[in-house]
Amino acid sequence: MAEDLETxxxxxxxxxxxxxxxxxxxxxxxxxxxxxxxxxxxxAHPDQKIWMDRMGARGWTVPDWPAAYGGGxxxxxxxxxxxxxxxxxxxxxPLNSFGISMLGPALLKxxxxxxxxxxxxxxxxxEIRWCQGYSEPNAGSDLAGLQTSAEDAGDHYxxxxxxxWTSYADQADWIFCLVRTDKTSKQGGISFLxxxxxxxxxxTKPILLISGYSPFCETFFDNVKVPKANRVHDENKGxxxxxxxxxxxxxxxxGMGLGGPAGDPMIDAARKGxxxxxxxxxxxxxxRSQAFKAMSERFIDELKAGRAHPAQPSMMKYYGTxxxxxxxxxxxxAGGSDSLEWESEASNHGAAPRAWLRTKANSIEGGTSEIQLxxxxxxxxxxPS
Amino acid sequence: MPLYLTxxxxxxxxxxxxxxxxxxxxxxxRALRDANDATGFSRDLWKQFAELGLTGILxxxxxxxxxxxxxxxxxxxxxxGRNLSPSPFLTTAVAAVExxxxxxxxxxxxxxxxxxxxxxxxxxDERAKHDGRIEMKAERSGNGFRLTGAKQFVTxxxxxxxxxxxxxxxxxxxxxxVPTDTKGLTADPQRLADASLAAxxxxxxxxxDADAVVGEVDQAPLARLLAAGRTGASAELLGVxxxxxxxxxxxxxxxxxxxxxxxxFQALQHRAAHLYSEMExxxxxxxxxxxxxxxxxxxxxxAVSVAKAMTSLATTLAVQExxxxxxxxxxxxxxxxxxxxxxxxxxxxxxxxxxFHADALAQAAGY
Numbered sequence: 001m002a003e004d005l006e007t008x009x010x011x012x013x014x015x016x017x018x019x020x021x022x023x024x025x026x027x028x029x030x031x032x033x034x035x036x037x038x039x040x041x042x043x044a045h046p047d048q049k050i051w052m053d054r055m056g057a058r059g060w061t062v063p064d065w066p067a068a069y070g071g072g073x074x075x076x077x078x079x080x081x082x083x084x085x086x087x088x089x090x091x092x093x094p095l096n097s098f099g100i101s102m103l104g105p106a107l108l109k110x111x112x113x114x115x116x117x118x119x120x121x122x123x124x125x126x127e128i129r130w131c132q133g134y135s136e137p138n139a140g141s142d143l144a145g146l147q148t149s150a151e152d153a154g155d156h157y158x159x160x161x162x163x164x165w166t167s168y169a170d171q172a173d174w175i176f177c178l179v180r181t182d183k184t185s186k187q188g189g190i191s192f193l194x195x196x197x198x199x200x201x202x203x204t205k206p207i208l209l210i211s212g213y214s215p216f217c218e219t220f221f222d223n224v225k226v227p228k229a230n231r232v233h234d235e236n237k238g239x240x241x242x243x244x245x246x247x248x249x250x251x252x253x254x255g256m257g258l259g260g261p262a263g264d265p266m267i268d269a270a271r272k273g274x275x276x277x278x279x280x281x282x283x284x285x286x287x288r289s290q291a292f293k294a295m296s297e298r299f300i301d302e303l304k305a306g307r308a309h310p311a312q313p314s315m316m317k318y319y320g321t322x323x324x325x326x327x328x329x330x331x332x333x334a335g336g337s338d339s340l341e342w343e344s345e346a347s348n349h350g351a352a353p354r355a356w357l358r359t360k361a362n363s364i365e366g367g368t369s370e371i372q373l374x375x376x377x378x379x380x381x382x383x384p385s
Numbered sequence: 386m387p388l389y390l391t392x393x394x395x396x397x398x399x400x401x402x403x404x405x406x407x408x409x410x411x412x413x414x415r416a417l418r419d420a421n422d423a424t425g426f427s428r429d430l431w432k433q434f435a436e437l438g439l440t441g442i443l444x445x446x447x448x449x450x451x452x453x454x455x456x457x458x459x460x461x462x463x464x465x466g467r468n469l470s471p472s473p474f475l476t477t478a479v480a481a482v483e484x485x486x487x488x489x490x491x492x493x494x495x496x497x498x499x500x501x502x503x504x505x506x507x508x509x510d511e512r513a514k515h516d517g518r519i520e521m522k523a524e525r526s527g528n529g530f531r532l533t534g535a536k537q538f539v540t541x542x543x544x545x546x547x548x549x550x551x552x553x554x555x556x557x558x559x560x561x562x563v564p565t566d567t568k569g570l571t572a573d574p575q576r577l578a579d580a581s582l583a584a585x586x587x588x589x590x591x592x593x594d595a596d597a598v599v600g601e602v603d604q605a606p607l608a609r610l611l612a613a614g615r616t617g618a619s620a621e622l623l624g625v626x627x628x629x630x631x632x633x634x635x636x637x638x639x640x641x642x643x644x645x646x647x648x649x650f651q652a653l654q655h656r657a658a659h660l661y662s663e664m665e666x667x668x669x670x671x672x673x674x675x676x677x678x679x680x681x682x683x684x685x686x687x688a689v690s691v692a693k694a695m696t697s698l699a700t701t702l703a704v705q706e707x708x709x710x711x712x713x714x715x716x717x718x719x720x721x722x723x724x725x726x727x728x729x730x731x732x733x734x735x736x737x738x739x740x741f742h743a744d745a746l747a748q749a750a751g752y
Contacts, residue, residue: 376658384638
């Protein structure tokens, strides 16, 4: 067994060395270098497509999904080795995808065989880009108060309403969406639908954020027809799917606390020399950041072995996002006036300050820090309501 | 290797949990303190540790020990921490054994450690802050060395049979195994804030043979000894912090004010949930350090510093939140939570505090 794993490690290392383009082993310079795939993919560098396609063909964009659904079919131990070897070579993530980090796990658990076969392989290969229709203008932290309605029209639903903070809705091909199918029950009146963003009646409007970018949208539904076959799990049972998916979303967001696979502008700046008080702050941050790295490894290992507390993603999300905000505050402080440049070539069009501002949403999106603390208190510490 | 305890390690944890909670609960420590006990721990308890094989946890099987690793030693230390059990386990069975392992000293000292008769102490620190500077001198004298200088914060130093002493030898630091009955050595025990005893020790021209050297002259295996000590102290801190947190969360479910248990108030829930998060992260850091140390991985040095710093920070938070959320009763001597605060402070200081280790990480990262 251990021998098999060492063979797997050697083969994986050799394959990555042969197949990961050199450019994909350099640090990303900003959000624009991220690969998202989809029907109209955008690549800042052609190697992004090569890297995504090679990994996708091998199922290694989703190494632990079953091969039948486009995954790599790897065991937890093999998946861990792949991750370690990718980190060793400083490989970029071949494919960022809400399909991978959020919808996929929910479909694997709640989807019909037909739904899995239709959607999962396309997610794995980066062919379809997904967005998440959760928050509404009057349903933020109180998500289950959502009002977007889906009326029964025989073999399909008619969806009407509005979502907000829909990440990349204007660039997504499909949406997984929470809708109300029963007004008499709050959590028990929600269903989980999948539909094409090209459907008639869907429109999006990007929201300009403090970072100067518009990653979030308002999304409007005006009599959108959605086949009932696109509902995941039973009618009015969508909250179960929603919560399960949120666990995975929180897991993904917590990963932000780890920083990138290669290079750390905060440490680079510290090496050039910073005042002793800032140095001390960075050093103490490093303690928490490296400890959290161990926590992430522990969490994934426990999760794969079925040993993790079901509410542990809330702890990961809370800690990881607060850490990420702290990292960017320190990075800005260490960068001084250099990191204030908003548009220059030298600053890569203000990558540092825009990333810093972007992180402020980390402790809001996917459930605020305060919501996570509520969940930890009630579900893990068993404190009363 | 997955970052959680194996089935065997969990079984050991269950055994250690039951054993320590039964034989050395907080009331045991309180009784020793109230009696102004001059030893600082129970020798009977040390024997019982030996009967379970625990004093030989890191001693190789070829030397009749259990031949286990730092993960297993940490499992025991966490329970010692959780129960605030006074014990020479950390200095003797972990740090000293790690330093003596594979040297000629093993044959002389391991049988006594295995029997629960021998106690070892570490004479490293010379100043109030652990800083790695060794100024105590060991000069060549006859076929051996003459030791002159002073050490402090030597836990169990006044009752130890064996002292591991770091001294400057011209071109580096050398570690000596010095029996405490050697002439010229004076131990002055000091009661610390947590009621434990640590000695200030003076070496007034103490003569030792050349074979007292552990390892090579000028090349003290201090890194190994300290890595073991720091990792062990981290595990013990985890127990102290975890014990304080558990006690506090229980109290939140019992204490009523405004007609409700105070644990139903969001202000306290958020403090408790934040504390839980810090302790979980600290636990991961400790296990990572233990596993890397056991694997002989070069990344262990950084991981040990992360573990010691993180457990010091998290446990310091745990005991502060513990007293705050207990309210006035937490300030009373009668209630145990205050003991946790005192123990945490001592362990946070031992082998370098969070600032010392954060600085070490910064230096290793090149800034």
